[in-house]
Amino acid sequence: MHVPSQKFMSSYAFDPDVLASMLKQEKERVTQELQQYGTLLKESGVNGTVKSVHTSNPGEGIVKSATELDAALIVTGTRGLGNIRRTLIGSTSDYILHHAHTPVMICRLPH
CATH class of the missing domain: 1.20.5 (Single alpha-helices involved in coiled-coils or other helix-helix interfaces)
Incomplete structure (x- = not known):
């Protein structure tokens, strides 16, 4: 058909x-x-610098911006979605933590 x-x-x-x-x-x-x-x-x-990053992968955009700005520290938030949800949808803060060549501070955000 x-x-x-x-x-x-x-x-x-x-x-x-x-x-x-x-x-x-x-x-x-x-x-x-x-x-x-x-x-x-x-x-x-x-x-510090506050910057909006528009990419399909926010974590990648943040890591790239931190490198371009020669940042001394990246501060980001997390909503604490849990392991299962993070596995399914990914986590920006997790990406930043594992890919940045800059120290990262992750702050838990209120729900």
Whole structure:
């Protein structure tokens, strides 16, 4: 039986303008949070860089950025998903810990 090729079709409809607006709002929210983290660093007397990394593998992007910045320390969070869940979906903090050539501090985040 031959099935004719079809263009991708979805049962979901979306408005490109609404999607663009949502993406813009999310970018603004992330930018604001990064600025807040930067302010906290300065107020605490910590010389550091807060940076947003956009890659398909966040751990890889963080390790690459730390190398480019010649970072002295990587501080990252973990939600403590547990061994089974981490095995299934991976863990950014686990990746960073095992691939960075920089000391890594992992802080447990509240659920």
